[in-house]
Amino acid sequence: MKAxxxxxxxxxxxxxxxxxxxxxxxxxxxxxxxxxxxxxxPRMALLSTLIIVVGLVSVWTRGLNYGIxxxxxxxxxxxxxxxxxxxxxxSALDHPELRSVSVQDVVGxxxxxxxxxxxxxxxxxxxxxxxxxxxxxxxxxxxxxxILRVETVGPKVGRDLWRNATFAVIAATVMMGIxxxxxxxxxxxxxxxxxxxxxxxxxxxxxxxAGMEFDLSTVAALLTVVGFSVNDNVIISDRIRESRKKNRRxxxxxxxxxxxxxxxSRTVINSGTVVLTTTALFVLGGxxxxxxxxxxxxxxxxxxxxxxxxxxxxxxxxEERRTKTTRR
Amino acid sequence: MxxxxxxxxxxxxxxxxxxxxxxxxxxxxxxxxWQQPVRLGLDLQGGTHLLYQVQIEQAIxxxxxxxxxxIERELRDAKIGAATVERVDRSVHVKxxxxxxxxxxxxxxxxxxxxxxxxxxxxAPDAPDLSMALVEREVVRxxxxxxxxxxxxxxxxxxxxxxxxxxxxxxxxxxxxVQLPGIQDPQRAKDLIGRTAQLEFRLIAEGPNVGxxxxxxxxxxxxxxxxxxxxxxxxxxxxxTIMTGDAVTxxxxxxxxxxxxxxxxxxLDGRGAxxxxxxxxxxxGRRLAIILDxxxxxxxxxxxxITGGSGQITGRFNFKEAQDLANVLRNGALPAPLTLQEERTxxxxxxQDSIRMGTTSFVVGSxxxxxxxxxxxRGGGVITDIALLLNVLFLVGAFALGGLTLTLPxxxxxxxxxxxxxxxxxxxxxxxxxxxxxxxxxxxxxxxxYDRAWSAILDSNVTLFLSGLIMLQFGxxxxxxxxxxxxxxxxxxxxxxVFATRVMYDWLVTSRRIATVSV
Numbered sequence: 091m092k093a094x095x096x097x098x099x100x101x102x103x104x105x106x107x108x109x110x111x112x113x114x115x116x117x118x119x120x121x122x123x124x125x126x127x128x129x130x131x132p133r134m135a136l137l138s139t140l141i142i143v144v145g146l147v148s149v150w151t152r153g154l155n156y157g158i159x160x161x162x163x164x165x166x167x168x169x170x171x172x173x174x175x176x177x178x179x180x181s182a183l184d185h186p187e188l189r190s191v192s193v194q195d196v197v198g199x200x201x202x203x204x205x206x207x208x209x210x211x212x213x214x215x216x217x218x219x220x221x222x223x224x225x226x227x228x229x230x231x232x233x234x235x236x237i238l239r240v241e242t243v244g245p246k247v248g249r250d251l252w253r254n255a256t257f258a259v260i261a262a263t264v265m266m267g268i269x270x271x272x273x274x275x276x277x278x279x280x281x282x283x284x285x286x287x288x289x290x291x292x293x294x295x296x297x298x299x300a301g302m303e304f305d306l307s308t309v310a311a312l313l314t315v316v317g318f319s320v321n322d323n324v325i326i327s328d329r330i331r332e333s334r335k336k337n338r339r340x341x342x343x344x345x346x347x348x349x350x351x352x353x354x355s356r357t358v359i360n361s362g363t364v365v366l367t368t369t370a371l372f373v374l375g376g377x378x379x380x381x382x383x384x385x386x387x388x389x390x391x392x393x394x395x396x397x398x399x400x401x402x403x404x405x406x407x408x409e410e411r412r413t414k415t416t417r418r
Numbered sequence: 419m420x421x422x423x424x425x426x427x428x429x430x431x432x433x434x435x436x437x438x439x440x441x442x443x444x445x446x447x448x449x450x451x452w453q454q455p456v457r458l459g460l461d462l463q464g465g466t467h468l469l470y471q472v473q474i475e476q477a478i479x480x481x482x483x484x485x486x487x488x489i490e491r492e493l494r495d496a497k498i499g500a501a502t503v504e505r506v507d508r509s510v511h512v513k514x515x516x517x518x519x520x521x522x523x524x525x526x527x528x529x530x531x532x533x534x535x536x537x538x539x540x541x542a543p544d545a546p547d548l549s550m551a552l553v554e555r556e557v558v559r560x561x562x563x564x565x566x567x568x569x570x571x572x573x574x575x576x577x578x579x580x581x582x583x584x585x586x587x588x589x590x591x592x593x594x595x596v597q598l599p600g601i602q603d604p605q606r607a608k609d610l611i612g613r614t615a616q617l618e619f620r621l622i623a624e625g626p627n628v629g630x631x632x633x634x635x636x637x638x639x640x641x642x643x644x645x646x647x648x649x650x651x652x653x654x655x656x657x658x659t660i661m662t663g664d665a666v667t668x669x670x671x672x673x674x675x676x677x678x679x680x681x682x683x684x685x686l687d688g689r690g691a692x693x694x695x696x697x698x699x700x701x702x703g704r705r706l707a708i709i710l711d712x713x714x715x716x717x718x719x720x721x722x723x724i725t726g727g728s729g730q731i732t733g734r735f736n737f738k739e740a741q742d743l744a745n746v747l748r749n750g751a752l753p754a755p756l757t758l759q760e761e762r763t764x765x766x767x768x769x770q771d772s773i774r775m776g777t778t779s780f781v782v783g784s785x786x787x788x789x790x791x792x793x794x795x796r797g798g799g800v801i802t803d804i805a806l807l808l809n810v811l812f813l814v815g816a817f818a819l820g821g822l823t824l825t826l827p828x829x830x831x832x833x834x835x836x837x838x839x840x841x842x843x844x845x846x847x848x849x850x851x852x853x854x855x856x857x858x859x860x861x862x863x864x865x866x867x868y869d870r871a872w873s874a875i876l877d878s879n880v881t882l883f884l885s886g887l888i889m890l891q892f893g894x895x896x897x898x899x900x901x902x903x904x905x906x907x908x909x910x911x912x913x914x915x916v917f918a919t920r921v922m923y924d925w926l927v928t929s930r931r932i933a934t935v936s937v
Contacts (some may be wrong), residue, residue, distance in 0.1 A: 104638040113854050115937065116794055120856065169767070220605070237602075242761040258892035262885045269884065273877055308828060308888055310897040314904070317885025318838065321878035323787030325845070328874045356848040359794070360841045363787045369781030371830055376775035378461070378768075379830050386834070417789075 099110075119355040127350045127398055127407065128343045134399035138288065145295010154298050157305025157381075160252060161205040162245035163209045164218040167238040168226065170202040179204050182229035187221045187401050196377045203238070203377075218242065255309045263287055264315045270320065274327050275406035278401075282323045285393075285401035292396075293389045311385035319362070319393025323401050324356050329353050342413075346406055350398055361394040419548075421928050423684070426923045432808065432914075435815035442818060454694065456817045459825030459899060460762070462776075464769040467597040467895065468761035472592045477564045478508060481550055482869040485535070487659055490783055498523050498907050502636070504546075508557065509538065511546035520547050547933045549684035567753045569594060570648050572611050574749040581611055607737065614755045615746035617663030617731075620826030622705035622717050630654075643707070643714025644733055653714045655707045662751075663689020669747035671740035674732045676718075680731040680740035681709070684747055691727030699716070710743075739754040762895070776829035783833045784810070784928045791840055795847050797936030801922050802843040802915070809907075810838050816906045824903075827896045831903030835911065841878065844913040845871040847937045860935045864923050868916070875916060881937055 094254060104138055158165050168179075180193045186384045189209040196203035208218050263286045271279025296303055329349040337345065350357075368390060372383035440446050482505045485638050489510055490503040499515030502525075514523060526667040527550060528537060535550040565588050572594065576584050585597040601607055629635030631652045638654050645651035657801060665686045686694055698706070698720050707717045708731050717735040735743065740919035788806065791799035817824055850867035858866065882904070889901035928931050 096715070113851075115851050117794070118794075121852070157885050206636050236765060236767055237763075240761070240763040242758075244757070244759040256891055258888050262888045263811065265884050266881050269877075269881060306893060307900070310893060310900050311828070313889045313892075314834070314882075314886045314900075316881040318878075320881045321841065324881070325874050325879040328877075352852075356844050359848075363708070363840050363844070364834070364837035366786045366790070367783035367833045370779040370786065371833050374775060374779035374782055375830065375833075376772060378772055378826055382827070382830065414591050 097115045100128070115186075117355060119358055119385060121355070122348070122351045123354060125351060125354075125403070126347060128347050131399050131403040135403065138292065138396065138400065142291050142295055147293060148298040149278035149294055152163070152298055153390070154294070154304040155301055157268045157303045157308075158241060158243045158304040159208070159305070161391065162243050163207060164240070164242045165238050166206045166219060166222050167196060168205075168206065168235045169238055170230070170235045171197065172211050172234070173260050174202055174204075176204060178229070179206070179226075183208075183222060183225055185225050188218065188225075191297045205247050211225060251306070252332065255306075258291060258309065259316065261311050262313050263290070264314060266320045270323060270327070273324075274331065277405045278323070278327045280408060281405035282320050284404050285323065285396045286320060288400050289315055289389055292392045293385055297385060298383070300384065302384050307379065307382040311389060314386060315389030315393055319397065321360065322394055322397035323380075325353050325357060325360070326350055326397060326402060327405075342409055346402055350402060351381075354398075357394060357397070361390055364390050367390055373394060395397065421924045424917075425925060428918055431542050431812065435808075435811045437819040438815045439811060444770055452818070454818060454821070456814060457821065458773075459823045459828065460599060461599055461896070462538055462769050462773050462824070463599055463763050464602065464764050465597065466601045466604040466607065467760070467762040468596040468598070468604065468758060469589075469894075470596065470610065470612070470756040471593045471759050472565050472594060472756055474564050476770075478552070478557060479505065480510055480754065481560055482510060482558075485531070485552070485903070486750065489527060490658070491529075492526065493523060496523075496526055496728065498526070506760055509549050509551040510535070510821040512548040512550075514547045517547060523756060524548055525563040531552035538652050540602055545730065548835050563595065563751045564793045565592060568756065571750055571752050572596065574609055575745055576607075578745045578749070579607065581607070593759070595895075601659065602763065602765060604761065607743070608758065608761070608830060610742050610745065612756050613746055613748075614750045614752045615663065616711050617666065618709040619660045619662075619697070620655045620658065620707050620709060621660065621697075623656050624698045624704060628654055641707070641709060641712060641714050643709075644716065648734060653707060653717060655709070660706075661686075661693045663747060664750070665693070666750075668748050669744040671735075671737065672730065672745045674734075675730065676732060679732075679734040680737055681735065682740050682744045682747065683730050684728060686727040686729075688727075691725070692731070694727065695723060695725035699725070705896045772826045776826055776833075779796050780829060780833045780836075784836045787840060788837055791843070795843075795937050798843075798847045798850065799937075800892050801919050802840055802847070804844065805919045806836060806839060808918055809910050810836065812905055812910040812914060813903070816910065820906075822902060822906070823899065825896060825899035827900035829901040831900045831907060833906030835904065839907070839915050839929075842871070842875045842911060843919060845874055846916075846919070849866070850935065850937050854935075860933055862926050864920075864927065864935060868920055872916075875912075879912060883908050 095310065135393060176193055180191075183191050183193065183206060191205055191206065191208045193206050196205050196324045205245075206222055211322065219242055263283055266285030266286055267279045269279075293312060293315060297308065302308075326349055328374040329352060330346055333340075333349050334342075365387065368383060368387045371379060372387050375383050383386075429754070438449065438452045438454075439456075441453055447451060482550070486503050486505045490500060493503070498519045501513040501515050501571045502511075503513075504511050512523065512527075514520060524537060527535070527548065531550065534553060535554055536553050538549040538551050540546075540549055549800045567586060569586055571588055574770045576586070576598070577595070581601060585595070585598055585933065587595045589595050596606055596611060598604065623635070623638040627635040628638055631640050631654065634640050634654055637657050639657050640767070641653050641655055643651060643653045666684045667687050667690075669682050669684040672681050672843070673684045700722050702722060704719045705719050708715045708729075710731070716729050731743070784806070788803050791802045791806075793799065795802065813835065817828075846867045849871045850863045854860075855862035886901050886905040886908070889897055890905070893901060923935070924936075
């Protein structure tokens with residue numbers, strides 16, 4: 091501990107004699123880049139609305155690629171020892187006892203890995219998995235493949251899940267809004283909740299467009315995004331509150347602009363480190379958490395953007411309306 | 419608290435964490451004070467996860483059905499003839515042979531089943547002579563007890579099955595989670611766990627009122643079963659049960675004496691032996707159906723009274739089947755049927771892959787953050803990096819200490835925690851930079867950096883914690899694994915990113931007397 095800090099300290103100690111009036115720091119973003127965020131906001135709002143609409147249209151038309159958590163059914167992942175074509179696997183599973191079978195390559199897998207999905211019959215929970223295993227054994231022979239995982243979810247479980255998931259995400263969003271409203275004030279809370287809704291819808295659209303699987307862990311990712319993305323709002327709002335105390339004469343728009351600019355560096359770096367680790371998960375984490383990492387990545391990126399361009403304009407508009415009505 | 423004490427506290431925490439974490443990574447010597455490694459989830463070590471739903475309503479129905487049979491017996495013993503005693507939902511309806519004995523019957527039953535049943539008066543013309551419903555308190559009592567009873571029964575069955583470190587947990591109101599590490603082909607385990615194992619002995623119906631398979635007579639029921647020569651057939655059996663599997667005290671697999679294959683010998687307790695003896699004495703020459711979960715296993719003729727309190731169930735079992743049947747008979751029937759709702763099996767190779775990929779993404783992700791912080795914030799970054807190492811150490815330590823299970827989503831949560839933990843430090847460091855730009859001294863800048871950043875740090879961690887709690891409420895299995903890591907990670911982050919770094923700065927300022935900080 092001593093050695094490490096020691097390497098940093100001597101340089102510091104030398105400068106102690108005459109502290110420079112304006113110390114230089116290594117920074118990607120200058121302390122005040124002077125970007126007029128408030129003026130940019132309407133255009134950006136239009137852009138995000140457009141993207142969200144495209145995403146939601148995709149959710150509406152193409153739908154979400156639901157995992158068996160939601161649909162019920164069976165998923166089996168197999169890894170073949172030798173090269174095997176997906177067509178062979180498909181034909182092996184052309185079996186009278188199997189309903190709506192789909193075979194696809196495992197995304198991010200090692201090759202020769204296939205994911206087989208089939209619908210569940212209402213009566214028995216395990217039969218589909220057994221039928222698939224037997225069919226594969228008959229076609230390719232025992233020991234030529236390795237069953238990586240089997241998941242079976244009864245239709246009953248999936249039924250309430252949509253409702254619970256929607257409820258959880260909405261509850262989280264509202265709770266964040268309430269918390270922020272308590273810590274700051276109502277407009278800030280409303281701005282935060284609106285921004286979180288924006289993030290969730292955007293991420294949903296991206297998941298649909300990318301054809302990523304939507305399962306329980308995706309919902310967990312959305313909840314994480316909701317809990318984390320509100321941080322940037324906290325930081326910016328904190329700064330706005332502070333600047334308002336210091337300069338009571340400036341217009342709110344100017345102060346908001348100043349606060350966003352002053353905190354831009356930390357906003358970007360804060361999200362940057364999280365995006366860095368999430369990217370590592372997405373690229374290296376393997377097929378099991380691929381869709382989870384995707385949702386996190388999109389959500390974190392868009393969350394940073396929206397705390398600047400979505401929530402702050404809303405707060406500004408609400409605040410200005412409030413001051414107008416109180417003056418009247 | 420002075421810097422010295424805080425340093426000591428921090429050092430104590432580090433030592434404790436190292437002690438509990440060590441067995442996870444290397445084989446610790448015998449004298450090491452902590453031996454338990456971090457538990458790996460089934461998705462990492464391979465195994466089977468089963469989620470069952472207990473059919474609680476069915477358990478209540480079964481209970482009322484048993485009461486109905488008891489009522490029948492009570493009335494018979496009291497020489498009050500009953501035409502029919504039937505369960506209708508949660509009530510027992512009694513039609514008497516002689517209506518004049520209604521008040522006598524009512525007095526008897528109300529006394530005998532006080533606190534269990536309550537009489538329902540009805541003026542409807544087709545109402546039964548007596549209608550007695552299960553009281554609400556009993557319903558609640560059964561409902562509360564069923565899941566626990568089922569857990570006990572399953573635990574005993576699995577213990578005999580021989581799985582290393584199985585986990586059984588009640589979840590929600592009526593669900594049971596069974597985790598079987600190392601089990602790749604769960605079919606046999608599922609058969610063992612899911613079987614209700616309700617054993618019943620009833621007589622095969624005889625006489626003029628038996629009816630046919632299509633139209634069974636009163637008091638007669640059609641049940642599927644195994645035919646004498648093998649194959650399936652339908653049996654007409656009396657609804658009245660002579661005895662149930664409750665009376666079985668021991669069961670062992672045996673070579674069958676009358677058929678091919680294995681059989682299971684059972685022994686009865688004293689009460690059961692007497693019931694069985696009486697019934698077989700009264701019914702010599704008739705056929706006795708041995709029914710397991712509504713399926714007639716065999717229906718041998720009673721050649722002579724069986725008073726020895728033991729018998730045999732045949733059914734052309736193979737050895738494993740006989741072994742498992744003996745197991746479930748010994749450990750008793752489930753209080754209610756279970757339905758399998760979810761089954762997840764992970765093979766060992768995928769588990770290995772997941773560990774490898776999880777570790778890789780953790781190492782790469784952390785290294786990137788680590789390097790970034792050191793380059794961008796120099797000295798302050800290095801202090802952050804030390805705190806980050808402590809954070810991971812404490813987080814894994816908390817898992818070892820708390821007996822928490824590390825899953826793949828948990829590892830993802832760990833990776834994410836690394837990315838989020840430095841946020842607190844970034845807030846502090848950026849604030850320190852601002853203060854230094856205003857020309858403040860190192861000491862003042864540190865002071866102001868922590869003071870000003872604290873409320874934002876607290877807010878952001880509270881919001882994340884709240885969403886973690888919602889996740890814990892909402893999610894099952896994998897989602898919970900992630901949520902738990904995130905929640906614990908928030909706590910360790912507050913300890914390391916705020917407390918530990920502050921101690922290091924204070925130590926540098928007071929003991930090492932540095933006058934400027936590098937950030």
